[in-house]
Amino acid sequence: MIEFDRVTKRYDETEVVSDVSLTVMPHTITVIVGTSGSGKTTLIRMVNRLVEPTSGMIRIDGEDNRLVPEFELRRRIGYAIQGHGLFPHRTVAENIATVPTLLGWERARIRAKVEELLTLFQLDPEFFGPRYPHELSGGQQQRVGVARALAAEPNLLLMDEPFGALDPIIRAKAQDDLLAIQKHFGTTIILVTHDMEEAFHLADRIAVMDKGEVVQHGAPAEMLVRPATPFVEELIGATERPFRLLAIETAGDAVEPGAAEGTPIPEGLSQREALSELLWSGRSALPVAAANGSILGKISLDGLVKRAARPR
Numbered sequence: 083m084i085e086f087d088r089v090t091k092r093y094d095e096t097e098v099v100s101d102v103s104l105t106v107m108p109h110t111i112t113v114i115v116g117t118s119g120s121g122k123t124t125l126i127r128m129v130n131r132l133v134e135p136t137s138g139m140i141r142i143d144g145e146d147n148r149l150v151p152e153f154e155l156r157r158r159i160g161y162a163i164q165g166h167g168l169f170p171h172r173t174v175a176e177n178i179a180t181v182p183t184l185l186g187w188e189r190a191r192i193r194a195k196v197e198e199l200l201t202l203f204q205l206d207p208e209f210f211g212p213r214y215p216h217e218l219s220g221g222q223q224q225r226v227g228v229a230r231a232l233a234a235e236p237n238l239l240l241m242d243e244p245f246g247a248l249d250p251i252i253r254a255k256a257q258d259d260l261l262a263i264q265k266h267f268g269t270t271i272i273l274v275t276h277d278m279e280e281a282f283h284l285a286d287r288i289a290v291m292d293k294g295e296v297v298q299h300g301a302p303a304e305m306l307v308r309p310a311t312p313f314v315e316e317l318i319g320a321t322e323r324p325f326r327l328l329a330i331e332t333a334g335d336a337v338e339p340g341a342a343e344g345t346p347i348p349e350g351l352s353q354r355e356a357l358s359e360l361l362w363s364g365r366s367a368l369p370v371a372a373a374n375g376s377i378l379g380k381i382s383l384d385g386l387v388k389r390a391a392r393p394r
């Protein structure tokens with residue numbers, strides 16, 4: 083659990099983070115959104131003490147983070163940033179192995195970890211392990227950056243626009259990888275993004291920052307129904323509300339009994355994507371398939387229209 087307790091950061095006279103109190107529950111994804119310059123990066127960099135708060139305290143599992151030596155914090159907390167920050171003269175495998183090596187893991191354990199992570203990110207370890215970052219595409223480098231942040235199996239992962247530079251297709255893939263990994267390891271993740279679509283897709287909780295303050299912190303659906311300020315409402319975008327609501331849950335959550343014709347929708351697809359498939363197919367229902375290919379039932383336009391309506 084991460085507790086921000088009345089955290090303030092000032093640079094000279096300018097307050098860039100103002101009296102933020104926020105609790106991040108273990109094994110959840112909290113997404114921080116807000117306009118440029120609202121203090122998102124500063125807030126998360128205070129967790130691993132790349133930035134020191136002017137006042138207030140951050141506790142990690144109950145422990146004041148100032149009592150933990152900085153090098154220890156940075157080994158314990160994964161940190162992935164836009165542009166990935168890979169070491170150019172180290173291979174992909176060496177990059178991922180950075181923190182485990184510092185921690186003195188045995189070679190066999192390091193090798194196994196590197197292979198596991200590359201495989202999870204669907205990068206063939208034999209092919210990609212010995213390559214150098216410049217031999218990879220931007221999207222592949224970005225995934226290696228996230229793999230590196232995860233290598234020492236941190237309980238906590240801080241991510242600052244980790245998918246910012248990716249094209250929409252690779253981005254969607256990277257988001258799904260992240261969700262799978264979060265499920266697999268139970269990692270607590272705090273992620274900063276400008277992309278509301280990404281926020282609604284990934285978040286268990288969204289924190290909205292405006293001029294250094296957290297103006298709302300809650301479940302995505304709650305934010306749609308009860309935006310705390312006009313700023314939050316504007317950020318969500320009134321015309322997007324039904325679609326944002328559908329983006330929160332998966333097709334698997336909307337399965338209805340019965341059969342339907344057409345190409346099956348994977349159960350992990352968001353309901354928003356399922357709606358799009360339905361509209362494009364011109365059908366009123368499509369089958370929904372599990373990862374192993376078995377048909378779970380169907381998803382219907384009528385069902386999704388009901389789910390997209392304002393919750394009561």
Ligand SMILES: Nc1ncnc2c1ncn2[C@@H]1O[C@H](COP(=O)(O)OP(=O)(O)OP(=O)(O)O)[C@@H](O)[C@H]1O
Binds near residue numbers: 093120121123124
């Ligand atoms: N080292 C610093 N010295 C002075 N001011 C700073 C420093 N770091 C950040 N700031 C200021 O603090 C404010 C918040 O910056 P921060 O990077 O936290 O915002 P952000 O919400 O992450 O923005 P963006 O979305 O553009 O990345 C900005 O106005 C920035 O200029």
